[in-house]
Amino acid sequence: MFSYCTDPATLEGFQWLSCYLTTGKHMSMYYAFGTVLLLLAITAPTALAFGFAGASAARSNVAPLRWMGKTYIAIVRGIPDIAFFLFFVIALDQAFEYIRHRIKCPDWTEPVRQGNDFVVCTAAKLPLGNAPQWVHETYGFMLAVLTFAIVFGAFAANVLFGAMRAVPKGQLETAEAYGMNRRQTFWRVLVPQMWVYALPGLSNLWMVLIKATPLLFLLGVEDIVYWARELGGAKQPQFTDYPHPDWRMWYFGALLIFYLCFTKVSEVVLDRIMAKLTHGQATTAGERQRKAAA
């Protein structure tokens, strides 16, 4: 990257480090931080949408819908989330390929599961065998996002379901007395008021989501954990211009500090949002704010 980096063998100390930390592979690692942030940026709203759908289903009048919603919420309580991550990545992939298989090759007679193999016709493969590398990577990433959204959607559904029940009954009764039907009550009274009850749970969830991002590594995405293992490992002089012993400890130390900073910043920001939202609310925190100001 820098002009003096042409011959790394002659470099010393800080110059060596500055060249070492700007090699192409290190640049890929820095992009991987972007991947993590991108994952968070896409997953958070998607998971919230899943959660909202789940919570609304769980309080539906239609029994099967209610059962589905409640099961969706309940299932994450007892089962480790990593099991879901490992499960959904394969399950979703196979589900997509199976659906495409049924649509694209209707006259295929052999079974899809043959012993230990999962066989679909070539046209149904996802991504197609001749697709460029970036399509494969994007597809893997999208699967990861969907998996995260499903798992954290269940957590979010739980939080939102609790928040919907926390809205004072009087508010809903008043809406009914004004002649609103169920749908109107839900959208005009319940949903706008539930956020303040949901926010503590949702901010906790955001923290949990941040701390779950390294699991991307298990889903086969080249994320920061992958690069830290890759770059930190001992390097022999014959394979690289920058030989060094096993530095994985330092790389993972750096990741640890990155996550600590990230959660700290999130905490501060979420505290501010909470303070804004509780302003003027008839809750304990709102009351405390009012007293402190007075």
Added chain:
Amino acid sequence: MSCWETIADYALRSQGIGERLLPRSDFTLCQQFTLIGSGMIWNIYFGVVALCFGFFLATAVAMGKAAQNPLLRKPAEWFIFVFRGSPLFIQFFFAYFVFLSLKNVSPFFDPLTSAWAGALVVLFLNTAAYSGEIFYGALQSIPKGDIEAADAYGLSGWTRFRRVIWPTMLRLAWPAYTNEAIFLFHATTLVFFSGFPATQQRGDALYYANYFADKTFNPFVPYPILAGYFIILTLIVIGLFGLVNSHLNRHLPQDVRKKIKVRPQIIR
């Protein structure tokens, strides 16, 4: 091969007892149930031991964080912040590589590079930090009257802590602590995916479930089995913690005692 033979061969496979080779083809349901169940031994071992030791460190950390003296308070605050603010997955990796380099310093650290000791240390510190925060919150919400009453009875120092503060703290913290215990058991599944090697394929439940899913390319069998085991484990944990909860609240009339509810709002 009948199912009984499979159980005899693989029930203790995760501890290195029994058949050496894992099944390689023609996987039966029985094999999957047995091996994944065998792996649960590790999950239970990690969870139980980390919880038992973590409980005491958590109490100490909570007292430290509530202390007036900054020499006690600051380390406790930092300890909690570091372990709660970073992903367990990264902690495992970091710890494993630290232990690896410690190994070069002295053979005394050798056991730490294997999962049974190294991962246990990480889980122990991790749960101590999370429970410490829960206990700290409970300490802060002990009713003022309780402590005043203890003072009025002339209790002080250790007696006051042992008789009044500690039981009240536990009583207030117990529902959240139950939650923490459940999620700690879930966290134990990360151990063998995070640097710590599963020597001779002695892994935990998720390790074997993943093995079967990789080999059969069919996730719809091993993962639901794993899920079933974990649901049972979770129910047992809730049951045991519920017993302790009713013991803690035994002075209250029946209808005032609160049942423990799992509340994933306060997940770790």
